[in-house]
Amino acid sequence: MKLQHSLGGLEGLGPVDFQKKVFVEQWEKRIFGIHTAMMSLSAHLKDALPQYPIDQVPTTFKDIWTWADLRRGAEAMNPFDYFKLRYYEKWLGGISGFFVEKGYISQAELDEKTKFYLKEGNVDPTPLPEKELPAVDEQVVKYLELGDSPKRDVGIQPKFSVGNAVIVKDLPVAEHTRLPGHLRGKPGVIDLVYEGCYAYFPGPSDGLGPAQPSYSVRFDPKDIWGEDLAEPGSTFYADIFEMYLDAD
Numbered sequence: 001m002k003l004q005h006s007l008g009g010l011e012g013l014g015p016v017d018f019q020k021k022v023f024v025e026q027w028e029k030r031i032f033g034i035h036t037a038m039m040s041l042s043a044h045l046k047d048a049l050p051q052y053p054i055d056q057v058p059t060t061f062k063d064i065w066t067w068a069d070l071r072r073g074a075e076a077m078n079p080f081d082y083f084k085l086r087y088y089e090k091w092l093g094g095i096s097g098f099f100v101e102k103g104y105i106s107q108a109e110l111d112e113k114t115k116f117y118l119k120e121g122n123v124d125p126t127p128l129p130e131k132e133l134p135a136v137d138e139q140v141v142k143y144l145e146l147g148d149s150p151k152r153d154v155g156i157q158p159k160f161s162v163g164n165a166v167i168v169k170d171l172p173v174a175e176h177t178r179l180p181g182h183l184r185g186k187p188g189v190i191d192l193v194y195e196g197c198y199a200y201f202p203g204p205s206d207g208l209g210p211a212q213p214s215y216s217v218r219f220d221p222k223d224i225w226g227e228d229l230a231e232p233g234s235t236f237y238a239d240i241f242e243m244y245l246d247a248d
Helices: 026-040 043-047 067-075 079-084 087-102 107-120 134-146 221-225
Strands: 165-168 187-193 214-219 236-241 245-247
Touching: 026 087, 026 134, 067 087, 087 107, 165 214, 214 221
Parallel strands: none
Antiparallel strands: 165 187, 165 245, 187 214, 214 236
16 A cells, blocks of 8 residues: 555544445446456456356456556555545546556547536436346356455465564555555564465565465554554554565
8 A cells, every 4th residue: 555545643634534425426336336347357367266267258358457456546646636535536546547548448538528527517327238248247246246365375384473573674666555654664573374375466566466474463553653642552453465574
């Protein structure tokens, strides 16, 4: 996660709006559905667990789309713009940018639609065309029921054990990372070693991707935020991939 997606106690951002509705606007449901369909039809599923016959599904979507791609697109925007937008507005930016990049729509088409909705306001989305594609529907439903597991049996033994002192690396970030910004360079202790190895596909630009051990790491809040801002007697935990840790 880049800084704007992992604040870790950053101050001065103003009041926080705790939105209780899952979907505030009708179009947000459409964006959620598009993302779900893209995940369900992603080309990476041919190598996923469980296995999907994705090559046999009659879809024109032939690219890889995972949570990593959605997050990469959202986090690529300017941090100041990021803070102005609601949750699904960030999704919309990431997904529409991906469609333009891959050639599913043109920038001109996107600009035209953007201009229309800015002028007409928050109107209901255009009804979707009805298509008889039962194999696509079955794939989407199956994926919603089963998902795909990042756990892999690769036979790698964990480098660290419970009780080991570690320090979080400070790796460069270009597009997306699973390393929280507020933990970079901070010392911690291994509290739990998770069973098995887990992949993060297709892998962000910092090198994360291949299956590896992961840990629950225990931190003293004073080491993160300082004595004055740490709540007395509190403990902070974070799940971290092995590649982000060094022995302290």
